[in-house]
Amino acid sequence: MTDLASRPRLLLRRLHQVMAGPGSAQERLDKLTTVIAQNMVAEVCSVYLVRAGEILELFATEGLKKEAVHRTRLRFGEGLVGLVAQRVLPLNVQEASTHPRYAYRPETGEENYHSFLGVPIVRHTKVTGVLVVQNVKPREYSAEEEEALLTVAMVLAELVGSGELVDPAEIANGLNQSGLPLTIQGQKMADGIAMGTAVFHEGRVEVTHFVAEDVEVEKARLIDAFETMRQQIDRMIASPEIGTAGEHREILETFKMFAYDRGWQKRIFESVDAGLTAEAAVERVQQQNRRRMASSTDPYLRERLSDLDDLTNRLLRTLAGRMDGQDLHEPSIILARTMGPAELLDYDRTNLAGIILEEGSSTSHVAILARAMGIPLIGRCRDISEHVQAGDRLILDGDGAQVLVRPSDEICETYSESIAFQHEQAAQFRAERNLPSITRDGVRIQLFINAGLQADMAHLDALGADGVGLFRTEFQFMVSATLPRLEAQQEFYKNVLDVAQGRPVVFRTLDIGGDKAVPFLPREDEENPAMGWRAIRIALERPVLLRYQLRALMAAAAGRTLSIMFPMIADMSEFKAARNIALKELARFERLDIARPAKLEIGTMLEVPSLAWQLDPLLKLVDFVSIGTNDLMQFFFASDRSNPRLTDRYDLLSPPALSFIRMVVKACDRAGVPVTLCGEMGGRPLEAMALIGLGLRRLSISPMTVGPVRRMIRSLNVKQLEDYILDMIDLEDHSLRVKLRDYARDHLIEL
Incomplete structure (x- = not known):
């Protein structure tokens, strides 16, 4: 590519010759990719052009498989090519497959190419395509090479703008009448x-009459409307689709509580007494509520505005005689x-x-x-x-x-094919749900699911999972206007255990605070909420809240095994304090002769790195350990996982991260304490493969990832993998992702 930097005029002259030469626009574009690849000393040169709906279609290539032309498509923002189009900025990547936006397209045969340089093709400030060069050898292209490719893209924009390749009307139809992009x-x-x-x-009924002619008539209309509205809500709650329990039922119960609120009703009737029509009174009170709640700093109250809007509009539609x-x-x-x-x-x-x-x-x-x-x-x-x-x-x-x-x-056809493929793949995974998660050399890997809604429990049978490795209990508290009653909590947990039918369920105690606001606790703005007043820190400061939840869990698990774990433990003293609270609650059940769990297992989440250096004494107290990689890795790298500027800065498959996990797994194995990994990391087949190579035998993952991970497990040989990965984790590489992907390909492991 150094030739290009020193001889740009020669290349541009050659490009113009091809563009002015004979042949169709497609034939000339094909020749252009060959010329660019030769002059840029690149094994691959590809041109993707924009079709209606912000779809990028591979129009020409030198180096990739020819059958992929006009077949490979990416949406704006999808894959590295889509990212270039979305940002309208060049993308220079030394190892393409390590980038979080990397989207592998098997029909292109691009797996052999590591380095990637893509630039947008822009005409009249609008992205019309993406120009890409790739090389087999991992390398970072220089600033001069990047600038040269941008210059080439400007020339290509002339050919694209001629309309010979893509009809300009097609792109124009992708805009709405205001001229804004089709994609929102x-x-x-x-x-x-x-x-x-x-x-x-x-959502609304326009109020046109404001002054009441007869106050008593308006009151009677209001009484009838309130009764009709409440009957509608009661019918919803009784619907078979809602079921007998669950957080969605809790939502409607909270909604019903608003509907029966006497203060709300009283203010509306007072407005009618002041001379307003029923509709105007409802509207007036809602305006007052909106002003009061919109100015609140409490996020829970601001979110409840939509619930009150729903009730107001429902009442107005009832008054107007409209159906819902x-x-x-x-x-x-x-x-x-x-x-x-x-x-x-x-x-x-x-x-x-x-x-x-x-x-x-x-x-x-x-x-x-x-x-x-x-x-x-x-x-x-x-x-x-x-x-x-x-x-x-x-x-x-x-x-x-x-x-x-x-x-x-x-x-639409493109999306329909994508949806059909997803459904077909999901059907295949469902068909495999009864196949054991056993590797080719006979190692059993337990696959659990992460859950937080009662609706998630249906995945146990549908996916053939071994149990629930992480049940997040905070949602029930987040959707309730007040602290959920003990009986309601107990019923909820009991239903979860009933659906599990004896399979293990690990309940994580409340992880509230931070960005998970609940209405019954005061909330202060924090600069770093992920590392602030949350989870076990709240529980130990408000022990009654923890005791209340533990009491409900123990009553729900009467006669069965109850597994609980505490979140955000950073110091062994925190675990001891929480464990003592749990044991005191269990002793209370025994003292009062209340039906209690047949067995109580108490574990901890390991998501704060400091806890890893207290493992030896900790493992003498815990019944199990769950590695929570979502928080653990952001604390490990001091990298906010919600910050898009940091998403590709660190890799979970880096030697330091893998060595850390290996250290924890070995310590647990020595102590004979079961260890499970809970988090998104375990749900990606390549990462799951690496974790198994580190010695993990229990993964708790998103339900939708069970099928792909099970298929990967059944295609690998653990002994070979362990020997390979343990030789790699001491390397100084930024990431082992490419090496692990190559290993999987060479050993026919299905990713």
Whole structure:
């Protein structure tokens, strides 16, 4: 590539000759990739062009497999190519496969190429494509080489802009009437991809009459409306789809509590007494509530605004004689500014494909309910209603947190194929659910799931998991307006254990605080909430809260094994204090002759590095250890996992991280204490392979990752892998990812 830096004019002249020469636009583009690869001393040169809906299609290549041309497609933001288009910036990567956005496309044959340099092809400030060069040898391209490729991209933009390769009308159709891009970004709040017709949620009734002609008549209308509204909510709670317990039922019970709130009702009637119509009184009180709650610094109160909006709108629709919800005659995606949980249940689930909100958060009641019901939801799509019309075709891409408005038939076909592939793969994994997680050399690996909703428990049978290695208990507290009653907690935990049918369930005690606000505890702003007043720190400062939860857990597990673990333990004294509280509660059950667990197992999360240097005395007290990699690795690298600027700075497959985990595993093995890894790291087949090579035999992972990890396990030989990885973890490499991927390929391990 040094030739290019010293002779740019020669290359540009050659490019212009090809562009002005004979042949179709496609033929000339093919020749251009060959010329660029030769002059840049690159094994690969590829050109991806933008199609409608911000899809990048491989149009020409020198070096990759020719059959991938016009077949390989990536969305903006997907893979390294999509990242270049999304950021409109060059991307220079020495080891492409280590980048967190790396998306492997097997049809291209690109697995042999390590280094990657991609630049955007820009015409009139609009991205029209991406130009990429790749080399087999890992290397970082120089600034001069990067600048040279940008210059080449400018020349390519001329050919792309001619319209001979992609019809300009196709791209124009990808814009809405206001000229804004077809793709609207949001925030993923419930997983999934959905396709359907846009339907606007009728969230409000316009109040037109404000002054009451007869106050008593207005009061009578209000009484009837309150009664009708409450009957609707009671019917929702009694619905078979809601079930007898679960956090989504808790949400509706909280919602019902608002509906029966006497203070709210009293203020509305007082407004009618002042001379307003029933509708105007409801509207006035809600405006007062919005002013009061919107100014609150309590995030829980701000989130409850949508619940009160739901009740207000429901009451107004009842007064106006309107029915709740809308009939959906085809797969539909509901658009709303915001939505309450009961409003979601007004819709027929049969044709409700997804939800798009202009506001909202992942902890809102409607988001939690959508996740429990398996409905894809994207929030924070600002002003989307200005760019969408009722009846428009939409694609809700939960993975990319984006909405595609009026996509072409071709784009819909692409997404349909992707959805069909996911369904087909999921069906294959379900078919394999009864296959044992045993390696080729006979080593049994236990696969547990992480859960937090009662709806998650259905995955145990569907996926053939060994149990629940981590049940997060805080959601029940986050969705309740008050501290959940002891009986409600006990019923909830009992239902979880009943569904498990004897399979182990490990309950993590409350991990609240930080970004998990609950309404019954004061919350102060913290500069570093992840390392602040949360989890066991709250529990030890408020021991009654911990005792209350432990009492419910012990009563729920009467006659059965109860496994509990404490989160965020940074010092052995914290574990001792929490353990003593648990043992005192168990002694209380014995003293009062209350039915109690047949066996109590007490463990700890290891997610603060300091605890690893207290393992020897700690392991004499604990019944088990769970390595929580999500928090552990961000503390290990002092790297905020939510900061996008740091996502590719550190690699979990680096020698230091793997050596640390190996140290913990060996200490637990020596002490005969079971150790499980809980976290996203264990749910990725390559990382899971490395963890097994380090000696881990128990993984607790997201339900959706059980199938791929099980398939990987059944294809590997543990003894060979251990010998390989233990020779590698003392290296000084930044990451072992590429070496491990090569090992998996050479040994036919399915990733």
